[in-house]
Amino acid sequence: MTHTTKQTVRKEQLLSAYSEQEIRGADFEASSNPLLKKARSPEKPFPRLSEVETMRHFHRLAKSNYSWDDGLYPLGSCTMKYNPLVNERLAGDARLTHAHPALPVEHTQAVLRIIFETEEMLRQLLDLPGVTLQPAAGAHGELIGVMMMRKYFHTKGEKRTKIIIPESAHGTNPASAAMAGFETIKVGARENGLTNLDELKQLLSHDVAALMITNPNTLGIFETDIVAIKKMLNEVGALLYVDGANLNALVGKISFGAMGVDLTQLNLHKTFSTPHGGGGPGQGALGCSARMLPFLPANQLRRAGDKYEFYDPEQNIGLVKAWYGQFGNILRAWTFMKSWGNAAHEIAETAILNANYIRTALKDTLTLASTEPSMHECVFSQDGLTKVGLTTANLAKALLDYGFYAPTIYFPLNVTGAIMIEPTETEPKAEMDLFIAAIKEICANAEKHKAGAQETFVTHIDETGAARNPKLSWH
Ligand SMILES: *Cc1c(COP(=O)(O)O)cnc(C)c1O
Numbered sequence: 001m002t003h004t005t006k007q008t009v010r011k012e013q014l015l016s017a018y019s020e021q022e023i024r025g026a027d028f029e030a031s032s033n034p035l036l037k038k039a040r041s042p043e044k045p046f047p048r049l050s051e052v053e054t055m056r057h058f059h060r061l062a063k064s065n066y067s068w069d070d071g072l073y074p075l076g077s078c079t080m081k082y083n084p085l086v087n088e089r090l091a092g093d094a095r096l097t098h099a100h101p102a103l104p105v106e107h108t109q110a111v112l113r114i115i116f117e118t119e120e121m122l123r124q125l126l127d128l129p130g131v132t133l134q135p136a137a138g139a140h141g142e143l144i145g146v147m148m149m150r151k152y153f154h155t156k157g158e159k160r161t162k163i164i165i166p167e168s169a170h171g172t173n174p175a176s177a178a179m180a181g182f183e184t185i186k187v188g189a190r191e192n193g194l195t196n197l198d199e200l201k202q203l204l205s206h207d208v209a210a211l212m213i214t215n216p217n218t219l220g221i222f223e224t225d226i227v228a229i230k231k232m233l234n235e236v237g238a239l240l241y242v243d244g245a246n247l248n249a250l251v252g253k254i255s256f257g258a259m260g261v262d263l264t265q266l267n268l269h270k271t272f273s274t275p276h277g278g279g280g281p282g283q284g285a286l287g288c289s290a291r292m293l294p295f296l297p298a299n300q301l302r303r304a305g306d307k308y309e310f311y312d313p314e315q316n317i318g319l320v321k322a323w324y325g326q327f328g329n330i331l332r333a334w335t336f337m338k339s340w341g342n343a344a345h346e347i348a349e350t351a352i353l354n355a356n357y358i359r360t361a362l363k364d365t366l367t368l369a370s371t372e373p374s375m376h377e378c379v380f381s382q383d384g385l386t387k388v389g390l391t392t393a394n395l396a397k398a399l400l401d402y403g404f405y406a407p408t409i410y411f412p413l414n415v416t417g418a419i420m421i422e423p424t425e426t427e428p429k430a431e432m433d434l435f436i437a438a439i440k441e442i443c444a445n446a447e448k449h450k451a452g453a454q455e456t457f458v459t460h461i462d463e464t465g466a467a468r469n470p471k472l473s474w475h
Pocket residue numbers: 077078137138139140170172173214243245246267282283
């Protein structure tokens with residue numbers, strides 16, 4: 001039953017552990033190049049290894065990594081999907097990677113066209129009049145959105161100090177609101193996981209600038225009352241901000257314009273290709289309604305005849321990013337959307353089908369966190385595991401033994417021992433079946449899995465020690 005990826009048995013050590021004094025390569029000491037001499041100074045001794053040992057060390061480390069190329073990557077709230085190689089090919093095209101951002105716009109028209117077309121495709125997908133690709137990532141998009149709201153009220157001569165945020169929200173939402181100088185207020189959820197409208201009504205006043213809500217929310221369910229919520233906000237003149245980081249369930253299916261959204265940030269690195277989670281740059285997008293257009297950041301892109309040029313919106317909040325954003329990621333998103341063409345809605349349909357397939361298959365083994373139908377991800381609580389004597393962490397570690405990456409655990413915070421699974425639209429059924437079977441087998445053999453992972457390169461980690469007393473150097 002175990003999956004095909006087997007970790008190397010060798011316990012890989014730091015390069016310095018393999019170092020031997022006798023090993024020597026080029027004689028840097030004798031070199032006339034001062035930089036090379038400095039690199040080999042006695043105060044900073046480098047490990048001494050042959051080339052083949054060095055190469056094998058890094059290759060073994062690379063093999064003990066888990067990636068999308070190995071199997072299912074079920075991390076919820078993060079959308080770890082397969083990224084087509086054609087997108088990578090284009091992102092590496094030297095004609096584009098060598099285009100220097102400081103070139104005059106006459107010489108970067110092709111680059112500007114790709115950025116403009118990406119913004120245009122997103123305007124259509126969201127059904128909103130404004131989209132900018134200046135946010136460097138999701139949280140940056142939130143901050144820009146909140147700064148635009150602040151300027152909007154400032155221009156109207158209104159002093160609003162509060163932003164309401166549901167308790168299940170991603171941590172970046174309250175952080176962005178606070179960074180822009182707002183006080184954040186928590187609104188709770190009803191039994192079924194949807195926003196509590198009575199509580200919201202109590203909290204609304206003319207001090208409130210906006211509601212910042214995630215839809216589908218962090219339990220992976222759609223806030224069906226969104227139109228009623230918008231009406232309530234209108235009554236006190238507050239704005240609607242939707243965190244659209246995880247658009248997978250809505251692509252091509254929902255009009256953000258019809259929902260009455262004033263601002264929304266998307267994460268291109270979650271929904272629109274770009275390998276994610278590897279520590280590389282992200283890329284955000286910020287969409288806005290007509291009344292927010294004048295407040296967009298400086299340096300917006302527009303088309304004038306057959307040319308592309310930059311302009312500053314009337315009441316812009318200033319410059320928020322140098323140059324053109326993370327162009328490599330914009331290029332991947334452009335390729336991704338072009339290759340989906342008019343069929344982008346199938347992304348949402350398949351992502352929802354896959355999440356509900358896993359939900360249904362596991363609903364009697366684990367305990368669902370909500371009775372509402374799932375969108376792109378399904379969330380379970382720890383209750384089902386507790387019955388067989390396991391914790392959420394036990395399940396996550398045991399899955400590593402089965403050759404899978406673990407799902408998101410202990411988030412959202414309002415679900416005890418949450419297990420959040422997002423298979424995405426790119427996961428084949430056979431792989432999901434293996435994953436489901438692994439979870440069932442783990443629960444059926446709970447005793448064996450109480451001790452954590454057995455087969456991995458490192459079996460027991462002192463997590464508290466690692467967090468409290470991190471050793472960040474080999475010394
Ligand atoms: C990932 C995520 C963010 C933050 O995006 P970053 O690109 O990591 O800054 C915000 N909100 C939600 C719901 C997310 O899933």
